[in-house]
Amino acid sequence: MTTLRSMTTYQGIPVWRHVQVIQWATQILSGILVVVLVVWFFANIANAVQEREIPSGFSFLDREYQTPIGQHFLPYESSDSFLYAFAVGATNTVIVSIVGVILATALGIVIGVARLSGNWVVAKIALAYVEFFRNVPLLVQLFFWFYIVLALPQVRQGYVIADSVYINNGGMSIPFPVPSTWEAAITWFALAIIAVAAGEVVNRLLTRREILTGASTYPLISGWATAIVIGAAGWIVVGLLNGAAPLTISVPEPQGTFGRIVGGFTVAGGLVALLAGLVTYTSSFIAEIVRAGIQSVGRGQVEAARALGLPAMEALRHVTFPQALRVIVPPLISQYLNLTKNSSLAGAIGYADLTNVAKTMTQTAPAVSIYILLMAAYLAMSLTYSLIGNLYNRRIKF
Amino acid sequence: MASSTDIGRGGPLPPPRPTTGVVGWMRVNLFSTRFNSVLTIVSGIILLVSLWYGLGWMIFSADWTVIGVLGGQMIIGQYNIEAACNGQNCFWRPQAGLLLVSALLGMAWGVAGNGLTKRIAILVVVVIAAFALLPYSLDTMGMDVRALLVANLPALGVGWALARYTPLGTPKWIVIFGVVIFFVILVLLRGVPGVPGLQPVSVIYWGGLMLNLLLAVAGIVISLPIGIALALGRRSQLPVVKLMCIVFIEVFRGVPLITLLFMSQVLVPLAFPENFPQNSLFRAAVVITLFSAAYMAENIRGGLQALHPGQAEAARALGLPGWQTTMLISLPQAIRNVIPAIVGQFIALFKDTSLVYIIGMLDVVEISRAFIQGNTEYLASAKELFIFLALVFWVFTYGMSYVSRRIEQHLGVGER
């Protein structure tokens, strides 16, 4: 009896009533339960892969992909390997995300500020925009834009803006800088980076002088001037040495009876529709984030700034905006992640994004292996966004 | 200074003339500054021009016949085609389900009394019944179909009467009936082998708006408890549980739903034993639910984090055990605080049901797209079709966010 009693007690307390024992037991039991579930899930998959002789492994990555990819930003030929084709798809997703993020942010800020406008007409238009675009599935919007682009006239009858932008059922063609020679272009790019760095140095030096001495030295304007002067000088020097300007603008031009566009840069119809849909959809969410951020800054803050004698614009720039940004940035970053993930709908309208390329690959390569790559690629992107968010949160201390 | 003593002696002065009235309102809201006036005129012109052309196009140029041609397919997909429902008319089955939903709405009205619930219930049912008046000929839409649609009105009344005059009129019974009706509808749609009139209809023929709504309701109802469990797990002090919840949440949030859906097509059959009954509807429901649960978990975690720690302390000091503290004190407050985020998540989930096209299910969007693809003579009508679809989704999602705002206002009474 005594041995039984001593065996079932811990620190003189029956085990089933001991706080720490209870906590440890729950922990171990729930841990085991979860592990068993996960192991069961993966063991089933592994078993099935073996028993049903489903191909697996990663040896296919070196094989030639042998499948065309629609629009792509990395040079690609169908003799390239699976691995490279996967990278081409990933680049397509990344590029559409970056362009989409920039455009959606710009539009979102405009509409978010318009929501708060004292002007009744402007505020109501912005409200209608937000309430419509965020409440309709992105897929429906994408199809709408896609069929709008499809319904556009052919190249010869298409719309031309200023003889340089062509809009037609093949997409949109815009002028685009191309390097005259690669060496010249790269040299000038290096110079341009130095120019921007020099401008930033000038800006900082003059700002510090302004703070220390109180003398008005226009740091921002001087910085920009420095950068532009160095950049322009570099352009001329490289141009003279090279015999031609480092970058020339290639203007699109229709050729032949069917009006195939030559020159410039053509954004294919699927990509135009994808960007139009992603930008309008995401900007309606960003607008609400911007509005909430500005509204989150208490009225007292603005009043205090005005009471100190700051003019309205200065109060906005130095008091409202920094505080609003703290509220805006975290949800904004999650919207960026959403946009990136939403770009996977591209397949529905014929743009070869990562998911679409991977989906096509599963027809000629082991599906499970491709899924692993695909998950890893998206998780890497989402981790990048969380990293940016965490860096921002760490910098913001107030 | 003399004037101030005058005021003191003469009592309060009348306020200055108010700047209300149409002119005053316009002066404040439209023409307060020169910049504002320019803004008003420019945006007003843009608005008028786009309304003029937009409405003109909608009324005179647009060809809406495609919607009539698609008609019932948009609502129930291919459920009633010959291959799905051999030699029978199966159309009454989704309609019977609709009647049950109407009765449930009636019960909700009976329990909640007059107010928002009443207006929503009546509006929804009247809109459903109004479909009976569509100008179709009898062979396109038979008398039986029209009768069943109109029958939603008495169904609403029956539900209301049940709630009012029987002891079933409590929120608890509504929840129970809601769950029962959901499963009854599933059985009705799926059919029972061997029962005359209820021959099985394969889920590959389920489609249209019916499919979107089924997936959304199932996803919403099941993802909430899973999300709560994940949120509690992520806040748990037990590292193993916490880690597992974090991994689950972050993986499902980091990968696009469409990617998860198309992976489920291969992975879910592999993960279950070979004889496990499953189909694409089941897979879609599982993936959408888990995806939504991961987001729900983060919403609820936000609500839990916003709670004052004193709340849980007070409950513990009163002697409530840990699980009761969570269920009675922390969770109710956390959920109430994040109702807007939860409804936002429901709206997102409803919109996301349109992604099931990737696994070959014919929801309302995919059935429309496939129709355009297959009937190129309607290619020019694609705009009209997708504008119509946008409006259909908008009515549902905007309705949800409207109800959520009303609930928030209503709950505002007990707020901090």
Add this chain to the structure above:
Amino acid sequence: MEETTGPEEMIVCRDVHKWYGDFHALRGITTTVNRREVVVAFGPSGSGKSTFIRTINRLEDHQRGDIIVDGIELTDDVRNIDAIRRDVGMVFQSFNLFPHLTVKSNITLAPIKVRHMPSDEADDIAMSLLERVGIPEQADKYPTELSGGQQQRVAIARALAMQPKIMLFDEPTSALDPEMIKEVLDVMQELAESGMTMIVVTHEMGFAREVADRMMMFDEGIVVEDGSPHQIFEDPQSDRTKLFLSQIL
């Protein structure tokens, strides 16, 4: 353990230590609180007085020493912890009323869920307690509709509904506007006169002088001085006590 606590000893603390990480918050508290005794704990902020009363109902666990409440030792035994929490009521600085429940439901929640009391009986008790703290007319309102003083009185009624043997007050008037402090102190005084065993962390020296049987001055995790109000106010022994009293009086 029973033989060490007589019937008159409600709380016995022997050499109680508490660390938060490396910070030594309580450095050996030894004291005994008898039945019907009212003890006021005071001292500068961060002196450990709040931590001390929070260890008594296990909102914080102590790492060394013994705490025996009404003959039950506070250990890692869940049964003891639950028993002690049922017998010890606590009132917080920030009220901590449950905002999603009405005033009456705040009071009846624990009796119904923990003591498994029928809800009619719990309602009756709640109403009589609200009567006692002077706000029966507020029973069906939500806490946010009440003033701070009323909220704190509801919090006291909520703690009393569990029929505790001991009441702990953690700075109950610090979050109140001056004109509301008195209404709460009156309720506490009435409670003390009815014979409740109480430990009160407060800086209301008027209340201490009038109601307390004993005062404990805390500083840096130890009890610097322990004596009757008369002795503390008229003849403080420690320099810390003198300095502190001169600052707050």
